[in-house]
Amino acid sequence: MTITITAFERSPDGGKGLARDTRVRWALEEVGQSYDVRLLSFKAMKEPEHLALQPFGQIPTYEEDDLVLFESGAIILHIAERHAGLLPRDANARARAITWMFAALSTVEPPIVDRSVARFLEGDRSWYEERLTIVDERIRTRLGELSRYLGDDDWLDGAFSAGDLLMISVLQRIKSSGILDEYPNLSAYVARGEARPAYQRAFADQLAVFKAASTV
Ligand SMILES: N[C@@H](CCC(=O)N[C@@H](CS)C(=O)NCC(=O)O)C(=O)O
Numbered sequence: 001m002t003i004t005i006t007a008f009e010r011s012p013d014g015g016k017g018l019a020r021d022t023r024v025r026w027a028l029e030e031v032g033q034s035y036d037v038r039l040l041s042f043k044a045m046k047e048p049e050h051l052a053l054q055p056f057g058q059i060p061t062y063e064e065d066d067l068v069l070f071e072s073g074a075i076i077l078h079i080a081e082r083h084a085g086l087l088p089r090d091a092n093a094r095a096r097a098i099t100w101m102f103a104a105l106s107t108v109e110p111p112i113v114d115r116s117v118a119r120f121l122e123g124d125r126s127w128y129e130e131r132l133t134i135v136d137e138r139i140r141t142r143l144g145e146l147s148r149y150l151g152d153d154d155w156l157d158g159a160f161s162a163g164d165l166l167m168i169s170v171l172q173r174i175k176s177s178g179i180l181d182e183y184p185n186l187s188a189y190v191a192r193g194e195a196r197p198a199y200q201r202a203f204a205d206q207l208a209v210f211k212a213a214s215t216v
Helices: 021-030 072-082 091-122 128-150 162-172 184-194 197-214
Strands: 003-008 036-040 061-064 067-070
Touching (some): 003 021, 021 072, 021 197, 061 072, 072 091, 091 128, 128 184, 184 197
Parallel strands (some): 003 036
């Protein structure tokens, strides 16, 4: 089985590991699956060859023999279903872990992504500061709810799962705003995920790509 994923040739985050190939790398590292990476420029991402794999011209994609997937959540669910280590064996616990994958992507990630969009695309508008305040309140509502749920637990539902992998990947995107620091148990949760050897390898690999691009 040969697995190839796509990633930015030069990630706009400067190698902080926030591009969504990192979460796929992390999942593959957790299950001990080797993979190749095809690097793409922004231009190549919008060309027919890549659009045939990813209709929205984005990364990451995942190719495994003749299977092609896109959407980081779907890719990680596929990896977790085919390899041990990211989903519990018990059917109900497995369903709950998948629920957390959806919660990360459809309940927690949207306001966090909205903040990045506001900063990058609307930062010069007269109403930007007002909009940012509203977006930040929506983020705080979600983080407050998540923080109360997590409490003093290490992971969202028993052992570490793909639900934690996605939730931590989503929360990482808000670290630089300082908002995450308002929720010490969530900061510790993210740090716990980042301390996992599989995450460390995934992070180092994506950083190596960014450094190589920067020396050209
Ligand atoms: N929902 C998609 C989002 C993919 C996405 O937004 N990818 C970003 C990089 S992290 C991208 O390719 N951005 C460039 C673009 O949208 O043109 C997923 O989870 O895979």
